[in-house]
Amino acid sequence: MTKIAGKHLLLTMLLSVFAIPAVWAQDNGTAPNNSQPQLSAEASIAKSLNKENNWYFSWGYSRQQYAPSDIHISQPGLGNDFTVHQAAASDFPASVQDTIKSLTEFEFTGPQENVRIGKFMNAEKTFAIEFSLDHSKYNTDMNQTVAVSGTKANQPYNQNLTLTEQDFYYALHNGLNHVMINAVWLQHLYGPENKAGDLQLISRAGAGILLPHADNVIFGNANQVGPKNENVCCTSSKDWWQINGWTAGVEVGVRYRVYKSIYLELTSKLAYGVLRGVPVYQGSADQNIWMSEQVLSTGFLF
16 A cells, blocks of 8 residues: 555545444434424534535644653663653754645655544534644753652662763654544634634544654663554554553634635644653653643635
């Protein structure tokens, strides 16, 4: 299977997921409980399914900020079991040129990119179920000094350490991927509804998995998982991307319709992630992460 074919297959699989809730909803609708002329939940969903612009897709670029966090390292064969306390970290923005290239070549694993695929679940188009991918990046800041406690080479190790590329380089650089299912709410704020000039408040809440690629060097020992095009994902300890935890988050912002079926979206997101079993040389790392993120997206309705 070619690279492009694989991506098209993945997109088709993701889109098919949203057909299931819609069918379920149709089979479980209830009739209105009064004589007022109104749409039942079943009729509202059925009407929505038969209208144009019932789906949306967006692609965006983002920046992230991370709260300092503890990173616990376990390397039993080396006699290492220690915690790096309150390590500061940053994202790693790509150039504008790289961002544009990744879009035109359908390469969604380059810059810090964000994908949203959603399906409206009511006729008013104020509620949707959505798949989202935040391809964020995480890198511990080099040359910072942190406290380290635990054991190294089976000996007590309690001292300060300056993080360098040889002593402690820890990155989820390709990246710290948040893969989530979201509930999405839209509220009209200003302008003509469902037309060019429509300004909406958008909010999301969701949860999912963390799918990082680990790149690290712990006291001179580099983690190796093989080439990117081999053992790609997602269950083996030698896979390039591995499921290493879960994430939950909320997001709020505005969506502006610039044309009948094209919109711009600016949002801010707060997410909490729990990482377990991140691969390091002859061992693993555990970490809890708080992330804030700003996302600027372009989307279209179809």
